[in-house]
Amino acid sequence: MDVFDLLESEVRSYSRSWPAVFDTALGSRLYDETGRPFLDFFAGAGALNYGHNNRHLKKRLLDYLNGDSVVHSLDMRTVAKRRFLEAFQEIVLAPRKLRYKVQMPGPAGTNAVEAALKLARKYTGRQTVVSFTNAFHGMSLGSLAVTGNAMKRGGAGVQLGHSVTMPYDHYLDRPSHLPLLERMLDDKGSGLDQPAAVIVETLQGEGGVHTAGPQWLGDLADLxxxxxxxxxxxxxxxGCGRTGPFFSFEIAGIVPDIVCLSKSLSGYGLPLALTLLRPELDVWEPGEHNGTFRGTDPAFVTATAALDFWTGDGLEGQTLAKGERVRTALERIAGDHRDAVAEVRGRGLVWGLAFADPARSSAVCRAAFERGLLMETSGPESEVVKLLPPLTTTDEELAEGLEILARSVDAACAR
Incomplete structure (x- = not known):
């Protein structure tokens, strides 16, 4: 028994799917301790949009650390935080005419969601939050309450309340269910308390790569x-460019009241999360929502460097172009396996192959691992093979990975 089996909790998951001991990483590839390369179409579950050890980000980080600069600062004022806030305002918020205050709630995405839920309830004085089928918002209790997955909700160990689940766009193959929500909000006999907020993903990654249409999102914002x-x-x-633009909601032309960011925000895989909120919603008392690691300075440094990718429109255009190549390849694979593949889903550089038999998707990911490609499954039954390559993946690497995927589907469907 090795040290991982001896000491690590049974809760571990990715190490079971990928039985390798990884050692180094660069760009779109990971290498195990024997030196075997793996093409990464997982990208840290979306936390590595710019790839592993991106040279530009790493240089900024090493220069910062070599200067004995501040590493831990809670919510004190630091030079690194100031530079990040100035760059975020100049490169992200101002060009999009977005007026948001910036809150550092804690190091992970679920911290950003918890802060958003607490703030919405504090501001409105209401408790109920509307979420959607197949949603995933994190693993802490507040986030789980607005998450759809039964297995994840079951891990809470307590009753999850103060939330109402409504159908997501195209649930039951219908284009919209918002009239149902509106009717329930208007009807005093519906049993739906006036909500504090609605929380939504514009594209549900963990939930099975379900995409909401721009019209549906616009109608939801209007509602x-x-x-x-x-x-x-x-x-x-x-966010951070996964679907093309920096914010995934830009496609719908909406301005949310609150936005939760994390994962690829730091650009380097360092923990960093933000909750963006309209200024009039900023009714927090000092320290009312805090955390020891609510914005570490090395993450501010790499996040500032990552914003250099957004000073023009190059990355967005490249992501959308690569996404079309992925779509074409997946539709070809689906056409070759009509009895097995139920649907191709996605946008930008997040794509899914949904299988009629959930066991097939796991078999595809196992076959891909054997051939040197890392992917994960998603969806309530793990029925979707999900592709999340780094946005910086080269055309050659993209073609290589899609070829491995095609061979892996062939192998899984032949069994």
């Missing part, structure tokens, strides 16, 4: 405004 309900967009996995 929230008319009913005095705050709109929270969870952009933790789909």
């Amino acid at each position: 929230c405004e008319r009913h005095d309900v705050l709109l929270i967009v969870d952009d933790i996995q789909m």
Whole structure:
């Protein structure tokens, strides 16, 4: 028995899917301790949009550390934080005419969601939050209460309440269910308390790569405004360019009241999360929501460097172009396996192959690992093979990975 089996909790998951001991990483590849390379179409569950050990980010980080600069500062003022806030305002917020205050709630995405839920309830004085089928918002209790997955919810060990689940766009193959929500909000006999907020992902990664259409998102924003309900967009996995633009909601032309960011925000895999909120919602008392690691300075440094990728429109265009190549390849694979593949889903550089038999998706990921490609499954039954390559993946690497995927689907469907 090795030290991992001896000491590590049974809760571990990725190490079971990928029985390798990884040692080094660069760009779109990981290497195990024997030197075997693996092409990474997982990208730290979306935390490595710019790849592993991106040279530009690493140089900024090493220079900062070599200067004995501040590493831990709670919410004190630091040079690194100031530079990040100035860059974030100049490169991200101002060009999009977004007026947000920036809160550092803690190091992980679920901290950003918890802060958003608490703030919405504090501001409105209401308790109920509306979420959607197949949603995933994190593993802490507040986030689990607005998450759809039964297995994850079951791990809470307590009753999860103060939330109502509504159908996501195209649930049951219908284009919209918002009239149902509106009717329930209007009807005093519906049993739905006036909500504090609605929380939504514009594209559900963990839930099975379900995409919400721009019209549906626009209608949802309009509904929230008319009913005095705050709109929270969870952009933790789909933000920072994963779907093309920096924010995934830009495609719908909406301005959420609150936005949750994390994962690739630091650009380097360092923990960093933000909750963005309209200035009039900033009713916090000092220290009312805090944490020891709410914005570490090395993460500010790499996050500032990562914003250099967004000073022009190059990355967004490249991501959308690569996404079309992925779509074409997946549709070809689906056409070759019509009896096995139920649907191709995605946008930008997040894609999914949904299988009629959930066992097939796991078999595909196992076959891909054997061939040197890392991917994970998603969806309530793990029925979707999910692709999350780094945005910086080269055209050659993308073609290589898609070829491995095609061979892996062939192998899994032949069994």
